[in-house]
Amino acid sequence: MTFSLTGFDLDRFVRDTLAEDLGKGLPGGGRDVTSDSVIPADARFSGVMDSRDAITVAGLPIAAAFFRALDPACEVEVLVGEGEVVAAGTDLMRLSGLARALLTAERSALNTVQHLSGIATMTARYVAAMHGHAALLDTRKTIPGLRHLEKYATRMGGAQNHRMGLWDAAMIKDNHVAVAGSVDEAVGRAVRAGVRDIICEVDRIDQIEPALRAGATHLLLDNMGPAMLREAVALVARRVPCEASGGVNLDTIGAIAATGVDYVSVGRLTQSAPAADIGLDFQLL
Known part of the structure; x- marks a missing residue:
């Protein structure tokens, strides 16, 4: 899946966002302390991202880019389209890969999808009104x-x-x-x-x-x-x-x-x- 916006550098956004969360360049930074200390290096996870509310979806390709940045071999299946209106309880994405990488990328990916889908959902309500x-x-x-x-x-x-x-x-x-x-x-x-x-x-x-x-x-x-x-x-x-x-x-x-x-x-x-x-x-x- 490719994602491109004129004037937007996806690779840089992903890199800078992860660097912020990992504390790269800060004393003691540059790693996920929790995952590195608790999760074995070879452990593998599978996961499902889902919506707990009815929403208009935005940002799933960007979320996928976060996971792939830390585990290029991870498998990501996006289940709904951008701009699609989905009911509460809808599965949005399935993924599997190295547990440490997926956990490290999780918050950055979720923050992005939650924020962009929130904007898309509010926008759709205004359009309907x-x-x-x-x-x-x-x-x-x-x-x-x-x-x-x-x-x-x-x-x-x-x-x-x-x-x-x-x-x-x-x-x-x-x-x-x-x-x-x-x-x-x-x-x-x-x-x-x-x-x-x-x-x-x-x-x-x-x-x-x-x-x-x-x-x-x-x-x-x-x-x-x-x-x-x-x-x-x-x-x-x-x-x-x-x-x-x-x-x-x-x-x-x-x-x-x-x-x-x-x-x-x-x-x-x-x-x-x-x-x-x-x-x-x-x-x-």
Whole structure:
């Protein structure tokens, strides 16, 4: 099984994560004290990773990479697909190999699958609550170093990725406007700088026309209630995509999505998703 994400180095992620857990480079570090002292070097394990809750799955190929990094000959069978919705009690992965290696890799593998599946599961709930209106976007509110993985997980849950970072689109927010002096001046500067994709945040109706005249290619309608969102969407009249943001949760997203906006962005998908309850039970071969 291969796993590849543009901009993400799986081998380095696995290596650095295991090194952190093993304490490589620290005094006395570089080994799994418990497994090395308790488990015979030639002992072999088999195990099953399973979900204790209904979840949307994400991260199993990465978990497999952790086990294979420490036991290249281990056998790993992934039983469900990425993005698949499974019931509580579903087996996700079977594996067998050297007991020490599997135990050393266990926590890193589980942490990754639990975190990414938690994000995918929350994302899927938000998508369902939108009832087919608009598209769900994630944000840059990610854990440092995990952005590519977390944004991958939102895709597994049915969302689309917003910009990946500061480099792939301009997003003009209130602080940029404060320095530039006005919405149209801020947008105009981005246009004159040759920026192609210019997202402009507006929180008032009277900011919309200046932003559009200046060359904004996407409007972020910030902290507007459903009535104001409908007014804004009517004024924009599909000249550019409209995105609703702010005050969005599972109770409000349905009404927000139904206002006619093209997108709804939700920071909590990556910022606040609880880990999925996933376990791994081993037995001696």
